[in-house]
Amino acid sequence: MDLKSREAYQKMIEEAYTKIPETGYKQVTTRFNPPTVRIFYQGKNKTVILNFGEITEYLNRDPNILRKFLTLELAAPASPSNDRLILHTRVDDITLQNTINYFIKRYVKCPVCGGYDTKLEKVRRNLMLKCEICGAESPVPPIK
Ligand SMILES: [Zn+2]
Incomplete structure (x- = not known):
């Protein structure tokens, strides 16, 4: 990447950041x-x-x-x-x-990203923890 296109790229990134609405940040930092x-x-x-x-x-x-x-x-x-x-x-x-x-x-709690925005689903006979944040699907021990 030459200097000119690098500058342009940098500028584009900065602009993109300023366009992220405030609420976008709030959702990420929501306390559990x-x-x-x-x-x-x-x-x-x-x-x-x-x-x-x-x-x-x-x-x-x-x-x-x-x-x-x-x-x-x-x-x-x-x-x-x-x-x-x-x-x-x-x-x-x-x-x-x-x-x-x-x-x-x-x-x-998602064991992959540590987030709490998850769903518990039964997949066949297994219990899976699905993370809404990182998309990970982790098997969890069954509750009988
Ligand atoms: Zn996760």
């Missing part, structure tokens, strides 16, 4: 900040997640998948109740938050 789990205890052996619906909505995940995951990880049955989830065990909020964070790390 899921709601903190809020609970209360019902009787001795039940833990109710008050904002279960809010969390699954934020994560863009089927509430059933997170329910099954919690059931497995906490080794306790869980029943949905509107936007809440009733866990049939007593679990403190830190343990619960850590378990949800673990779910996010495994089933929400």
Whole structure:
């Protein structure tokens, strides 16, 4: 590339950058900040997640998948109740938050680019994490 065309190229790049709308930058830098789990205890052996619906909505995940995951990880049955989830065990909020964070790390966060704009899809009998940002498709362990 000679000097003249290099200058022209540089100019073209600079112009292109100035034309990117402000919102384009905002989307890229959007922070991933899921709601903190809020609970209360019902009787001795039940833990109710008050904002279960809010969390699954934020994560863009089927509430059933997170329910099954919690059931497995906490080794306790869980029943949905509107936007809440009733866990049939007593679990403190830190343990619960850590378990949800673990779910996010495994089933929400893209292992390739680290983005959170993903979808969970069943492909044949496998569970795949599809990234909307980089396009990666990563197999994830099944939740039975
Ligand atoms: Zn990605």
